[in-house]
Amino acid sequence: MAGVGGAAGGSGWTWRQVARDPLLARAFHSCTELRGRFYLVGGLLAGGAREPSSDTVVFDPARGQAVQVGAAGGPRRSHHDAAPVAGRWLCVVGGWDGSRRLATVAALDTEQGVWEVWNAAPGNCPPAGLSSHTCTSVSDRELRVAGREGGTRTQRRYGSIYTLRLDPGARTYCYKEEGCHTASRSGHCAALLRNPGPHRGHQLLLFGGCNSAEPEVVGRWSHGKIKEEPPVAPCLMEQLARLVSSGQASSQGPRGLRHHSCSVVGPFAVLFGGETMTRARDTVCNDLYIYDTRKSPSLWFRFPCADHGLKRVGHRTCLWNDQLYLVGGFGEDGRTASPQVCILDIFVR
Numbered sequence: 001m002a003g004v005g006g007a008a009g010g011s012g013w014t015w016r017q018v019a020r021d022p023l024l025a026r027a028f029h030s031c032t033e034l035r036g037r038f039y040l041v042g043g044l045l046a047g048g049a050r051e052p053s054s055d056t057v058v059f060d061p062a063r064g065q066a067v068q069v070g071a072a073g074g075p076r077r078s079h080h081d082a083a084p085v086a087g088r089w090l091c092v093v094g095g096w097d098g099s100r101r102l103a104t105v106a107a108l109d110t111e112q113g114v115w116e117v118w119n120a121a122p123g124n125c126p127p128a129g130l131s132s133h134t135c136t137s138v139s140d141r142e143l144r145v146a147g148r149e150g151g152t153r154t155q156r157r158y159g160s161i162y163t164l165r166l167d168p169g170a171r172t173y174c175y176k177e178e179g180c181h182t183a184s185r186s187g188h189c190a191a192l193l194r195n196p197g198p199h200r201g202h203q204l205l206l207f208g209g210c211n212s213a214e215p216e217v218v219g220r221w222s223h224g225k226i227k228e229e230p231p232v233a234p235c236l237m238e239q240l241a242r243l244v245s246s247g248q249a250s251s252q253g254p255r256g257l258r259h260h261s262c263s264v265v266g267p268f269a270v271l272f273g274g275e276t277m278t279r280a281r282d283t284v285c286n287d288l289y290i291y292d293t294r295k296s297p298s299l300w301f302r303f304p305c306a307d308h309g310l311k312r313v314g315h316r317t318c319l320w321n322d323q324l325y326l327v328g329g330f331g332e333d334g335r336t337a338s339p340q341v342c343i344l345d346i347f348v349r
Contacts (some may be wrong), residue, residue, distance in 0.1 A: 011246040011349060013288060013303060015310055015326050015342035019064040023057045025337035027314030027330040028259070030082035032090055034110060036062065038318050038327060039090050041108075042077035047335025051098035052078035056108065059327070059341065061320050073115040075106040079131040083143055086168050091118075093145065093164065094130030101129030103149075105166070105173040121172040127162060132259070134190035136204055138219070138226060141166045144204055145175070146218050148186045159185050161218050182218055185209030187258030190218075191269040192226070197296030202226040207262060207271060207291070213255035215291070233322045237266040242348040244268075244292055247301040254289055254302070261317040263324055267294045270324060270344075273312035275334070284332050286310040308332050 029043025038059040042052050054076035056069040080095025090108040094101065103126040107116045120126065133147025145162040159182040165174045188209025195201045204219035231237060253271075254260075260274025269291040275283045288303040315329025315338070324344040331338055 011243055011347065013243065013344060013346045014305075014307075016345045017340050017342050018061075018325075019059070019066070019341040020339050021059075021066040021341075022339050023066045023068055024059065024328055024341060025339040026053060026328050027337050028052075028078040029314075029316065029328055030077075030080055030092065031316035031318055031327045032082045032084055033318045033320050034084045034090055035087070036060075036320065038320075038325070039082070039108070039110070040327065041082055041090070041092055042075065042080065042095070043328065044078050044314070045337060047330055047333070047337075052076050052096060061323075061325060061341075064341070069108075069113065071108065071113050071115050073117075074108075075115070077102075081133060081135040083135050083137050085166050086140055089116075089166075089168055091143075091166055091173075093135045093143070094127070094133055096131045101131045101149075103127045103130050103175065105164075107168075107171070116171055118166075118171045118173050121165075121167065121170070121174040124174045125177055126175045127160060127177075132186040132188075132209070134188060134206070135164070136190045136192050138192065138204070138221070140227075141168070144190075144219055146182065146185070146190055146204075146206055147188065147209075148184050159183060180218065182206065182216055183210050183212060185216075187260075187275075189260060189262030189271065191262055191264050191291070193264060193269060193293050194267060196293040196298045205269070207253060207269070208257040208260060208274065210258075211256050211277060213252045215253065231266055233265050233319055233324075235322045236319075236324060236344075236346075237268070239346040239348065240265060240268050240270070240290060243303070243346050244290055244299075244301045246348060247290075247303060249292075249299040249301060251297065251299065253291065253300045254287070257285070259313045260285070261312075261315055261326070261329075263317045263319050265319060265324065268292055270317070272317060272326070273310075273315060273329065275313045284311040284313045284330070284334050286312065312338065
């Protein structure tokens with residue numbers, strides 16, 4: 001993919017294709033890294049599709065190869081989210097099954113290669129139904145779930161926050177509604193980031209999914225509550241730092257963006273693509289946004305791109321081996337699914 005996004009001083013970025021396979025062509029799927037593999041679950045195979053896919057595809061980024069998982073009983077889902085649990089299970093949470101929004105959990109045992117239906121534990125207080133929500137791991141067996149719940153006729157004017165506890169031994173899950181509410185969001189992204197400035201700790205931020213350009217804090221943890229992981233992408237972090245040093249900082253992020261991707265790379269949240277709600281035509285985007293939390297207040301950097309071939313919505317990004325990967329999504333027409341896997345190339349002069 002030859003299109004290049006620019007910045008001041010001759011710096012730039014692009015998505016470079018490293019693999020292509022029809023098995024990967026889908027949007028509004030989940031794509032989760034587990035043990036050096038990307039697990040793609042469900043999604044829509046074409047724009048206007050009424051029923052989501054129930055297949056699971058594993059992509060090996062080291063070999064650039066995709067294979068379909070033969071396990072029966074995979075969940076038919078789109079607009080869901082997924083998270084790894086205990087280094088073995090891939091838990092798929094909520095989503096649209098073609099007729100309704102769900103809050104149930106299905107789990108792929110990646111060691112045994114079988115799908116399991118986990119049951120609700122006693123005391124479970126589930127959402128009315130979830131789609132285009134986010135699930136963020138805050139511990140090995142605990143997720144923070146955020147997003148608007150219910151169908152189009154029953155959606156609340158605010159969003160709810162849930163803690164979802166997962167027990168692989170018992171094959172159970174349990175939702176607990178938190179006391180705080182958020183703006184009504186759908187198609188947003190979430191990022192667990194260190195607090196900006198001198199106060200150590202973490203905060204969970206939501207970006208997009210509504211008309212506001214402001215990120216919203218939906219969780220705070222003091223120092224030591226979130227397990228600190230060593231940097232998994234030191235070279236990419238350095239490249240991002242150099243890229244933002246060549247850009248123009250802003251206190252405001254994108255307004256009205258949804259169904260974009262977001263990956264955390266050290267102190268940066270990297271957002272790409274999505275669909276804007278601020279105009280009626282040409283809604284699919286191809287801008288790269290970087291949210292920099294190294295100082296307080298945190299700053300936004302926008303790096304536009306002129307190449308329409310890079311437009312994506314309903315795609316996913318995954319971090320592995322010091323590279324950020326772009327997988328799937330619909331292109332500029334909002335209907336044609338991309339079979340490509342690309343990595344983010346950054347060059348700074």
